[in-house]
Amino acid sequence: RAGSGEQFWQYRRYAQTDAADRIDWRRSARGDEYFVRETELETARTILSWVDPNAGFDWSSDPGRETKADRARTILLALSIIFSKEGERVGLISGPRPASLGKTAPDRVAEDLLSSQTGTLEPPRAQALAIVASDFYDGVETWRGRLAALARTCRHGVLLAVTDPIEHTFPFSGRTKFSRPGSTLDRLFGRAESVRDEYLEKLAQHERDLTQLALGMGWAVVRNRTDEDGLRGAAAVQVALEQFGDKA
Numbered sequence: 001r002a003g004s005g006e007q008f009w010q011y012r013r014y015a016q017t018d019a020a021d022r023i024d025w026r027r028s029a030r031g032d033e034y035f036v037r038e039t040e041l042e043t044a045r046t047i048l049s050w051v052d053p054n055a056g057f058d059w060s061s062d063p064g065r066e067t068k069a070d071r072a073r074t075i076l077l078a079l080s081i082i083f084s085k086e087g088e089r090v091g092l093i094s095g096p097r098p099a100s101l102g103k104t105a106p107d108r109v110a111e112d113l114l115s116s117q118t119g120t121l122e123p124p125r126a127q128a129l130a131i132v133a134s135d136f137y138d139g140v141e142t143w144r145g146r147l148a149a150l151a152r153t154c155r156h157g158v159l160l161a162v163t164d165p166i167e168h169t170f171p172f173s174g175r176t177k178f179s180r181p182g183s184t185l186d187r188l189f190g191r192a193e194s195v196r197d198e199y200l201e202k203l204a205q206h207e208r209d210l211t212q213l214a215l216g217m218g219w220a221v222v223r224n225r226t227d228e229d230g231l232r233g234a235a236a237v238q239v240a241l242e243q244f245g246d247k248a
Helices: 068-086 103-112 140-153 193-215 230-242
Strands: 010-013 035-039 046-051 088-091 127-136 154-161 176-179 186-189 218-223
Touching: 035 103, 046 103, 068 088, 068 103, 068 127, 068 154, 068 230, 088 103, 088 176, 127 140, 127 230, 140 193, 154 193, 154 230, 186 193, 218 230
Parallel strands: 046 088, 046 127, 127 154, 154 218
Antiparallel strands: 010 035, 176 186
């Protein structure tokens, strides 16, 4: 569409309502009519992020390695820096302040990421691209309900699934007690290795179901483990968002 921007859009014939300084004299010199040079409309996109506040997400199997939530914050901050340099608005879903532009925008995102967040995913008032970071272990149907309202406003987005490596290898054996961080739920297995195959099968099915959930909303899934390069995760999210084009 024609509008304010730097990229050439089209020539159109001069109208009496146009100011004289809008005439493109080089193009007009080719004939007997005057032409106006129009540029393509450029509008800043809004990219909103959210980090799961669940205690199970703010966890690591290795005290020397960052938690899943900290990895998600690192990726989202890196993306905020990249997108703000490209002239986009960045902020948080259900954040304490609206998305912003400019050099100070990533600083605001960093401050908000470190502050407390509510567990709700309140949809923004206007269309935006969304990045929802979690391990998504609450179950696909639970997340379908949580994301329904958000997906109606944010037609495109990314589910950033950050996980711990031990959740994929299940190296446990013998008598093992499992507990969920932030809750009183626990379960004791006499021979933990006996449930490994079933666990890995259910994990694989869960990942397939999560992918189908994202596709059904018009979104994408990006996965990153805390023993992998976080910058690769950020790059994968950026590529996924760019595939949606300029429309939020």
